[in-house]
């Protein structure tokens with residue numbers, strides 16, 4: 121339950137016991153690996169950075185070291201390695217999030233080395249539902265740690281494989297509008313709110329090379345109405 125190796129293309133991750141409170145002294149690890157065979161296509165684009173690591177994982181034959189000539193021994197059939205297109209990364213979207221602030225944490229990292237400080241993307245805690253997180257590799261790791269007192273509801277998140285080079289769809293704020301509908305590196309999205317609502321946060325966010333948006337998507341809050349006495 122607590123140490124799980126998950127595969128794409130999609131799935132759900134919850135804290136232990138969810139939707140009941142998590143345990144004290146929890147230490148849970150998840151590693152998500154993108155693997156969508158449907159994305160393996162002939163004559164696809166040139167290999168991306170995630171390519172070799174994933175190919176190594178899939179293949180055991182030695183020819184793997186000669187990507188221009190080698191044959192990759194995929195489980196379902198053999199295929200010329202230079203024709204593979206396996207550039208999928210992991211998008212994590214939170215639905216609920218409730219951890220004891222500062223004492224219970226969910227650390228999210230890029231790649232498959234759980235706990236590697238160099239690969240930490242976010243250390244999440246508290247009760248604000250985080251925005252989506254996208255890895256830059258074909259793997260993402262999560263580490264859930266709690267202390268010895270006080271436990272809350274925990275978290276529920278869904279993961280999904282998406283094409284590398286995207287920050288993922290951050291959604292549209294309730295009572296808001298969005299200009300822009302592409303989420304590739306360098307793309308920007310502009311937000312505004314319906315009448316009677318005002319925008320809190322950044323009006324424009326940009327998809328950065330790190331596959332993270334430059335800021336969280338804004339929210340639309342009701343304009344304060346002054347009462348006449």
Ligand SMILES: [Ca+2]
Nearest residue numbers: 220267269270
């Ligand atoms: Ca705690």
